[in-house]
Amino acid sequence: MAALVRFQKLFRCVLHTRKHCYISTKQPKLFHSGLAGSDVIASYIRRIVLRNTSKRNALSVSMLDFLLDAIEKASADADTRVIILAADGPVFSSGHDLKELLDRERRDYHKLVFEKCSELMARIQDVPVPVIAEVKGLATAAGCQLVASCDIAVAADTSQFATPGVKIGLFCSTPGVALGRSIPRKTAMKMLFTGEPISAEEAYATGLVSKVVPEDKLExxxxxMASKICEYSQEVISLGKDCFNKQMTLDRDAAYRLSSKVMVQNLQLADGQEGIQAFIDKRKPRWNKHKAAI
Incomplete structure (x- = not known):
């Protein structure tokens, strides 16, 4: 533990995770895990917070390593149903640490930076639980890519989003991958070519974020929203996320073949039958506690 503290101080960062218990009530009651007994736990929400505010929460290699490890551990926990990515300070994330990108002779290191970042964005979409971005402040370049890569994004009404790499001679090519799969092509190209930010409302209108709320109501x-997701079957959510992401890469006919196969697979799950039977019986379903094997 002492070694971990020293390591975090060395990099002045980075990450904080909190596990919240979800209680199935009209107004979800939230506890730190150390203050709640297992008898009141129905499911968990894992919260990961970027805290390197002095570096504008830059996605340095050390930050990327932290995020990859935290997301992997959270998703491997059988109790985790939703992961929230949030950040302290006025900047959600400024993207890559530009000091790591200086010096043309460091080609292998630069390759590592972008490969690791791409691994993180793919990991977010591949883990079997929904990942929600909780965005306050500015999200630029790879920070905007991080938002676009999440399954859902809730943004404060004061937030802004930009891919300003063109202004410093480094086109946001990798952020463009996530951006172009989240918003219309012409809007993405406008952001990439001009580098100008868009508001939270514009981000909502284009589909970059799922919901815009007052800043003081963001968390x-x-x-x-995370608690609402926790009301449903964990294994069905996992199966559905995997299918949705896979079919998006296919042509129409192949997408229908895949999704039809998954619908049949869904019906073989205990929760698939339980949900239908509960609807017929006019009662609340009693879901399994296990994730789907995907």
Missing amino acids: EETLK
Whole structure:
């Protein structure tokens, strides 16, 4: 533990995780895990917070390593149903640490930076639980890519989003991958070619974020959305996320073949039958506690 503290101080960062218990009530009651007994736990929400505010929460190699490890551990926990990515300070994330990108002779290191960042963005979409971005402040370049890569994004009404690499001679090519898969092509190209930021409302209108809320309600609204997801079958959510992401890469006919196969697979799950039977019986379903094997 002492070694971990020294390591975090060395890099002045980075990460904080909190596990919240979800209680199935009209207004979800939230506890730190150390303060709640297992008898009141129905499911968990794992919160990961970027805290390197002095570096504008830059996605340095050390930050990327932390995030990859935290997301992997959270998703491997059988109790985790939703992961929230949030950040302290006025900047959600400024993207890559530009000091790591200086010196043309460091080609191998630069390759490592972008490969690791791409691994993180893919990991977010591949883990079997929904990942929600809780965005306050500015999200630029790879920080904007991080938002676009999440399954859902809830943004404060004061937030802004930009891919300004063109202004410093480094086109946001990798952020463009996630951006172009989240918003219309012409809007993405406008952001990439001009580098100018868009507002939270513009981000919502284009589909970059799922919901815009007042800044002082951001954490509350994000937790409310995560808690709503926790009401449903964990294994069905996992199966559905995997299918949705896979079919998006296919042509129409192949997508229908895959999704039809998954619908049949869904019906073989205990929760698939339980949900239908509960609907017929006019009662609340009693879901399994295990994730789907995907």
